[in-house]
Amino acid sequence: MKKHIYDESNGLSYTLHGDYYLPDLAMNEEEPTYGKYGMLRKQFLKMHRPARYQYLLMTGELTAHLNRVDQETREQVETLVKQMVGKQGVDENLKRQDQMRWVRLMNNIKVSAEEIVLKEIIYV
Incomplete structure (x- = not known):
């Protein structure tokens, strides 16, 4: 199985963790200013x-x-x-x-x- 895959239908990349592909999500680290x-x-x-x-x-x-x-x-x-x-x-x-x-x-x-x-x- 590939370690990293990319799904063009939703634009997300996934990484293999054990038996499951989990999406590579990142939080925006900017400080809120509201x-x-x-x-x-x-x-x-x-x-x-x-x-x-x-x-x-x-x-x-x-x-x-x-x-x-x-x-x-x-x-x-x-x-x-x-x-x-x-x-x-x-x-x-x-x-x-x-x-x-x-x-x-x-x-x-x-x-x-x-x-x-x-x-x-x-x-x-």
Whole structure:
């Protein structure tokens, strides 16, 4: 039996180990660079979409997917915060008059925007 074989139908090479041919798979050793939302997406995929997670991991697309989701989510949260700030009338004038109220409103807006985006992008 040959020690190494190549299967053109799937593009994988195999090495003989005992009586079995095992695929020659290698993990991509690059350090992941995704942020908060990328980590949340990774946890969700591991727990609730294990097949999708394994597919992304095996094809080497996991880090790119997590970076794309992280960037998309950050942009969406930023857009929603700007829209909500405008609709609720939270401005610099309020910040000068009542800082604590401004902080409460801004924190509430940020949490609300994150909650909306997490349900729409991360947890699907």
